[in-house]
Amino acid sequence: EKGGYEHFMLKEIFEQPKSVHDTMRGRLLVDEGIIKMAGIWDHVEKFKNANRIIIIACGTSWHAGLIGEYLIEEYARIPVEVEYASEFRYRNPIITDKDVVIAISQSGETADTMAALKLAKEKGAFIYGICNVVDSSIARITDAGSYTHAGPEIGVASTKAFTAQLTILSLIALKLGKHNGNLGNAEFMSLIAELNALPKKIEEVLSTTHELTQSIAKDFVNATNFLYLGRGYNYPAALEGALKLKEISYIHAEGYPAAEMKHGPIALIDENMPIVIIAPKKGHYDKIVSNVQEIKARRGKIIAVVNKGDQQVSEMADYVIEIPETSECFSPIIASVPLQLLAYYIAVYRGANVDQPRNLAKSVTVE
Ligand code: M6R
Numbered sequence: 001e002k003g004g005y006e007h008f009m010l011k012e013i014f015e016q017p018k019s020v021h022d023t024m025r026g027r028l029l030v031d032e033g034i035i036k037m038a039g040i041w042d043h044v045e046k047f048k049n050a051n052r053i054i055i056i057a058c059g060t061s062w063h064a065g066l067i068g069e070y071l072i073e074e075y076a077r078i079p080v081e082v083e084y085a086s087e088f089r090y091r092n093p094i095i096t097d098k099d100v101v102i103a104i105s106q107s108g109e110t111a112d113t114m115a116a117l118k119l120a121k122e123k124g125a126f127i128y129g130i131c132n133v134v135d136s137s138i139a140r141i142t143d144a145g146s147y148t149h150a151g152p153e154i155g156v157a158s159t160k161a162f163t164a165q166l167t168i169l170s171l172i173a174l175k176l177g178k179h180n181g182n183l184g185n186a187e188f189m190s191l192i193a194e195l196n197a198l199p200k201k202i203e204e205v206l207s208t209t210h211e212l213t214q215s216i217a218k219d220f221v222n223a224t225n226f227l228y229l230g231r232g233y234n235y236p237a238a239l240e241g242a243l244k245l246k247e248i249s250y251i252h253a254e255g256y257p258a259a260e261m262k263h264g265p266i267a268l269i270d271e272n273m274p275i276v277i278i279a280p281k282k283g284h285y286d287k288i289v290s291n292v293q294e295i296k297a298r299r300g301k302i303i304a305v306v307n308k309g310d311q312q313v314s315e316m317a318d319y320v321i322e323i324p325e326t327s328e329c330f331s332p333i334i335a336s337v338p339l340q341l342l343a344y345y346i347a348v349y350r351g352a353n354v355d356q357p358r359n360l361a362k363s364v365t366v367e
Helices: 008-014 017-025 044-047 059-076 085-090 111-122 135-140 159-180 185-218 234-249 259-262 285-297 312-316 328-349
Strands: 052-057 080-084 100-105 126-131 144-147 225-230 252-257 274-279 299-308 318-325
Touching: 008 017, 008 328, 017 159, 017 185, 044 159, 052 059, 052 085, 052 111, 052 144, 059 080, 059 100, 059 159, 059 234, 059 328, 080 085, 080 135, 085 111, 100 111, 111 126, 111 135, 126 135, 144 159, 159 185, 159 328, 185 318, 185 328, 225 234, 225 259, 234 252, 234 274, 234 328, 259 285, 274 285, 274 328, 285 299, 285 312, 299 312, 299 328, 318 328
Parallel strands: 052 080, 052 100, 100 126, 126 144, 225 252, 225 274, 274 299, 299 318
Antiparallel strands: none
């Protein structure tokens, strides 16, 4: 059932060209220049007239939500807030019937997310679900929703569900932006062509980084700490990279927006600190270059995720992972893949139980 892979997690990482494709299937009609999503379309006025969209989720799904905020604000120009479900539900939040609340949950069973949704519903908000598991509790209580169609995810560490969530959020942002006139036709067309190209690019990145991440992992088996840095769309990707590493390898890891480094974490940097930096060309590249210079000056060990042919960051980095170029807004979908592999192999070399990490459950049905 693991399809020849040693763990479900590895199988699921390798399924991503297909799962991202499945998430777009029947929705993204590139030739017609259309995104079809009944859940959105049937309620498009709710979205269009919303005061704001509040995204609630936990863990990896919350990271997807942060990227969703960037996407929806950039392309649909609707204000978005992202909250941990557990914080939202206990702080007497201000919710009105002009709010749209989107819950993101792979399992559709997360207790805090479910309770936060119930609260939002009671206060009159329109509630929308982005779930992977069909007919799950969250999928059932929401007014409408879009399934991610990533297929069953067995590994406790979420991988293909995350990239599928990003795919759905991209579709929603572009659809809303096109509908409300904030996204012009030419840009819309070029973005959907990029979306359509993602499965192939994920396939490419899997084949070019699989052995590489394995060999990098060998050098960090005994690391005790890691920093992950990214800017813009790749700041949440850095958070997600760090979460993957800590949950399966039990190495302490923290993700940060790269510019926040100088507000504290830079004090941690010495020759023993590995730092994963996500630095694609489109996405504040010059700023990232100066962050890398600051790390280099303190002799941190730099593992850089860059676009093919990159020079400036690559020259300074100790390890270089090249990924194909895409639009900035979709770059986390590609950049996350080698970070999943890196976390996976570090955990495997440490002898950890990758699919069933200690203390964790696949769905957290208690608060
Ligand atoms: O099923 P959900 O998406 O609601 O789960 C949320 C988190 O519990 C989940 O993403 C968790 O953080 C994963 N183990 C991360 O890999």
